Amino acid sequence: MRATSISRAVAVSALVFASAAVRAEDATWPQFRGPDANPVGSSALLSDRWSKTENVEWATPVPGRGWSSPIVVGNRIFLTTVTTEGKSKAPQTGTDFSNDYVAELEKQGLGEDQILERLRSRDMEMPNEVVLHYFLYCLDLRTGAVSWKQEFHAGRPPGGRHRKNSFASETPVSDGKRVYVYVGNLGLYAYDLDGKKAWSTALDAFPIYLDFGTGGSPVVHGKRLFILNDNEKEPFVAAFDTDTGTLAWRTPRADLRKKADSRSSGWTTPFV
Numbered sequence: 001m002r003a004t005s006i007s008r009a010v011a012v013s014a015l016v017f018a019s020a021a022v023r024a025e026d027a028t029w030p031q032f033r034g035p036d037a038n039p040v041g042s043s044a045l046l047s048d049r050w051s052k053t054e055n056v057e058w059a060t061p062v063p064g065r066g067w068s069s070p071i072v073v074g075n076r077i078f079l080t081t082v083t084t085e086g087k088s089k090a091p092q093t094g095t096d097f098s099n100d101y102v103a104e105l106e107k108q109g110l111g112e113d114q115i116l117e118r119l120r121s122r123d124m125e126m127p128n129e130v131v132l133h134y135f136l137y138c139l140d141l142r143t144g145a146v147s148w149k150q151e152f153h154a155g156r157p158p159g160g161r162h163r164k165n166s167f168a169s170e171t172p173v174s175d176g177k178r179v180y181v182y183v184g185n186l187g188l189y190a191y192d193l194d195g196k197k198a199w200s201t202a203l204d205a206f207p208i209y210l211d212f213g214t215g216g217s218p219v220v221h222g223k224r225l226f227i228l229n230d231n232e233k234e235p236f237v238a239a240f241d242t243d244t245g246t247l248a249w250r251t252p253r254a255d256l257r258k259k260a261d262s263r264s265s266g267w268t269t270p271f272v
Helices: 098-107 112-123
Strands: 008-013 056-062 071-073 076-084 132-140 146-155 178-183 187-192 197-202 219-221 224-229 236-241 247-252
Touching (some): 076 178, 132 178, 146 187, 146 197, 178 224
Antiparallel strands (some): 071 076, 132 146, 178 187, 187 197, 224 236
């Protein structure tokens, strides 16, 4: 949905938002993969093909980069993006993966430390290399106009990212009253639908395997906001109060760390 160039654009077509022929209040896509978390739309008005020009009602440029998906609540679209002060490593496209590069370096006889150094130089962007600005955008569903934007955090990221990832890969979620933003290892942020900040909750940072970055989105059920943080040190699942951001409970996922050589990092969105 969002182009992969640094100067980003959001192109909304009838495939996802068939709003031209339905009431705005009928348009609901409140979380990652939609209302039932199964990326299926049931409207008879959905197009079965689209491109940058075909079946596109409007396009709006959004500065920065973010792999998070847009969500829709009524006539509002919410999405996140991160801008970088100065240069940033360009996104990596195609099927050239880091493990292929590692295999190539191993054939050259390089040691583990040398391989890791070259891998990070080519594929990773580390906290000491960038200063970031994190934004939540609200766009009008019918026109694509920016209704409001809020910068919810600025500074160096809590961990690195792979070039195939972004610093804003977690999709926001909404219960119809607020929109909730989660950035793994950084924090939770809640805004009402008009852009007024309700609360924020800082979260501890934990190491992710090879600094690949984070990506598991939050979900809402009743008065609870759920996150899953599978990392290399203290993997856990937790719930927070949607009105205050207060931690309701947190349960370790210690079984992921039973084996000394196991990897417990993950990028999974919880399912209720």
